[in-house]
Amino acid sequence: MQEKELVQLFQLFQKYTVLSKKAEEAIAAICSPITIKKNKDLQPIGHTCKTIYFINKGIARIYYFKDGIDITENFFFENSVIARVESLFTGKPSRKAIQALEDAEIVGINANQLFKLYDSFPEIERLFRKIFEAAYVETVHRIEGIQFHTAEERYKALLQEAPDILKRVPLKYVASYLGITQVSLSRIRGLK
Amino acid sequence: MQEKELVQLFQLFQKYTVLSKKAEEAIAAICSPITIKKNKDLQPIGHTCKTIYFINKGIARIYYFKDGIDITENFFFENSVIARVESLFTGKPSRKAIQALEDAEIVGINANQLFKLYDSFPEIERLFRKIFEAAYVETVHRIEGIQFHTAEERYKALLQEAPDILKRVPLKYVASYLGITQVSLSRIRGLK
DNA sequence: GTGATTATTTATCATATGATAAATGAATAG
DNA sequence: CTATTCATTTATCATATGATAAATAATCAC
Structure with a gap:
């Protein structure tokens, strides 16, 4: 994959650790560029998360349907990592989908190949x-935000x-x- | 630490990976037995999580106070791992405490020493x-359970x-x- | 065991949010 | 540009849950 498209990703990596040149190359080799149009699904419901x-x-x-109603689990902006971890870490199909909300440029990292790299590059593991520890911490904060707050407070x-x-x-x-x-x-937005 | 007290812990480990003898010994060396009485805090609010x-x-x-009200974030039973990840993974003090709800026998794993073991034992890392990926997945499920369910359903x-x-x-x-x-x-329990 | 503390239930009232419907406003396809 | 669809707001009514207070029930300290 072209280096230009990986600049932002490697910048993110630098926040966590310094990678060897070889490790960077190994990761670049399993990345693919993806462009996707607004409102299109990047990954549909039912697929096992392998990217x-x-x-x-x-x-x-990330969204899913509960009793036929569309529920957004989370939003993701520029320079963030997206994964349906409940599928990625369990190997089970995901009941959730990933959708682009604007025309988007995305890097896809092949998860199976990544996990293989873990064996030869402990630094990548x-x-x-x-990265996922940080995402986990955010999720814990999210729960705090939900428990015992009114809709208006949220x-x-x-x-x-x-x-x-x-x-x-x-909205x-x-x-x-x-x-x-x-x-x-x-209604809440209309208050005051 | 005595082997007897580590049997359950190593059984849990086996669900995730097979450890070498050396790795097991290295972990055993940084474990300490803790006994604690019902209702006592294992870790108080304000401490940085190092265990x-x-x-x-x-x-x-795990509990914390929000506007003076005691809120339980999570319960932990036999054979489970407890950590205040928002402190453990960030190094910041935790606003949460861990409390025993019954007289308990616990194993404490020194986190700093554990993180050092990661360097010499990739298998431990x-x-x-x-382990934390699995805990992360559970936390994601928890959010699903909270979003868009009535109290009765929960x-x-x-x-x-x-x-x-x-x-x-x-209760x-x-x-x-x-x-x-x-x-x-x-009230919900009284229904029907 | 007895009294004191703590936990749980029950009751009443107030309020935030859901459900539904309809009106308005914005976005999109052709 | 226009028509159609889709998103947002506004309104009304129903209901689940919160707040408070008081009554029971259970637990704990001594």
């Missing part, structure tokens, strides 16, 4: 261990922490992310 | 990577998935774990 994604440009979300927190989401993402997706209906979100 | 715990016997919970799901919690843990702790008040939980 870890990195966003160079655009926004994506360490890098991804740290909305205001989002407004503080990630105002971009509200600017770039349809209907934000609503389910906050655990409320679209109509409730609209 | 990973494993429960041989008893129950524990891999083991704990997998209670019934708990009754299905972990009836032990309701038998062995005071006031269960209530905040479910994200509701103790009074609401009592």
Whole structure:
């Protein structure tokens, strides 16, 4: 894969660890560029997650259906890693999909090949261990944010922490992310 | 540390990977036995998490205070690993405490020493990577369980998935774990 | 065992959010 | 540009849950 398209990804890596040249090359060899149009699924529901994604440009979300209702689990912006970990780490099919919310440029990392690299490059295993540890910590914070906060508090927190989401993402997706209906979100936004 | 007290821990390890004898010894060398009385804190609020715990016997919970209210983040039973990951993985002090809910027998694993072992034993790094990946997956499921379920549904799901919690843990702790008040939980239990 | 503390239930009232429907506004295809 | 679809807001009503208080029940210290 072209070096130009991997600049941002390797910059992210540097936050966690310094990779040897060989390790960088090994990773570059299992990366593929993906361009995807707004509203298209990057990965459909039912597929086992065998790719870890990195966003160079655009926004994506993980979503699933509960009783026929579309629920957004999470949003992902530029320079973040996306994976449906409940599938990636278990080998089971995922009930979730990944969708681009803007025209996006993405790097796909082949997970099986990555896991093989772990054997010959402990530094790569360490890098991804740290990446997912950080994602795990974020998920724990998310639970705190949900437990014992009203919808209004959650909305205001989002407004503080990630105002971009509200600017770039349809509110209907934000609503389910906050655990409320679209109509409730609209009402809350209308307050004051 | 005595082998007898490490039997359960090593059994857990076997679910993830087969450790070399040397690796097992290295881990045993950084483990300490802990006995703690019911309702005592294993780790207080404000401490940076430098120990990973494993429960041989008893129950524990992670809790914190939000606006002066005691909130249970999670329960832990026999044969499970406890860590305040938001502190362990960031090095920041934790706003959460770990408390024994029954007289408990616990193994403490020194985290700093463990992380040093990662350098000489990639197999140990891999083991704990997998352990925390599994915990991460559980946390993701937890979010699904919270988003878009009524309190009653969450209670019934708990009754299905972990009836032990309701038998062995005071309901006031269960209530905040479910994200509701103790009074609401009592009302829900009274239904039908 | 007895009294004191703590946990749980029950009751009442207030309120936030859901469900539904309809109106308005924005985006998209042709 | 226009028509059609889709997203958002507004309104009304129903209901689940919170807040508070009080009554029981269970647990614990001595």
